Amino acid sequence: MTAKDIIEIGKRMYDKNYIVAHDGNISVLADNIVYITPTNISKGFMTEDQIVEMTLDGQVLNSAIPSSEYKMHLAVYNNNKNVHAVVHSHPLYATTFACMGKPLKSDILAEAMYQLGDIPIAKYEVPGSEEAAESVIPYCNDYNGILLEKHGLITWGFNLLDAYYKTEIAEFLAKITYNIGG
Numbered sequence: 001m002t003a004k005d006i007i008e009i010g011k012r013m014y015d016k017n018y019i020v021a022h023d024g025n026i027s028v029l030a031d032n033i034v035y036i037t038p039t040n041i042s043k044g045f046m047t048e049d050q051i052v053e054m055t056l057d058g059q060v061l062n063s064a065i066p067s068s069e070y071k072m073h074l075a076v077y078n079n080n081k082n083v084h085a086v087v088h089s090h091p092l093y094a095t096t097f098a099c100m101g102k103p104l105k106s107d108i109l110a111e112a113m114y115q116l117g118d119i120p121i122a123k124y125e126v127p128g129s130e131e132a133a134e135s136v137i138p139y140c141n142d143y144n145g146i147l148l149e150k151h152g153l154i155t156w157g158f159n160l161l162d163a164y165y166k167t168e169i170a171e172f173l174a175k176i177t178y179n180i181g182g
């Protein structure tokens with residue numbers, strides 16, 4: 001079921017242009033196994049056998065190759081035990097703010113205020129690097145997601161839908177912030 005859910009969310013994210021080409025990654029933690037999207041495959045067109053299974057210390061358990069950004073996902077799971085899903089994408093407006101180096105303030109929009117909270121920004125690190133993974137750690141207990149400078153958005157939640165909805169709300173907040181000239 002977990003792999004099917006990841007495939008479904010991947011399709012939705014691809015259809016909404018939150019990710020293009022091979023961008024983005026999605027993971028779920030269930031019974032101490034991390035299920036994560038593969039590298040070099042569009043998240044709009046995944047099959048079950050392509051979903052990677054790995055341990056919380058990064059050991060791959062099947063024959064699939066994980067996203068190069070898997071360390072960022074593991075960093076969240078290993079530092080916040082309430083998290084069971086992580087979604088990383090490059091939605092247009094949230095990524096625009098990431099490229100401007102500007103965090104998103106939630107207090108302009110009721111939905112965002114109550115269901116998301118502020119989205120701070122972590123300073124630029126090379127995607128996939130150890131440093132990029134570490135840059136998420138200071139935020140993963142106090143926020144529901146962050147912008148990655150010059151890169152994109154990452155959100156997390158108690159299950160996959162929760163983490164995905166945080167991405168939707170963050171992108172909506174970014175759109176509104178942009179429209180009001182914030």
Ligand SMILES: [Zn+2]
Pocket residue numbers: 023024069088089090127151152
């Ligand atoms: Zn990325």
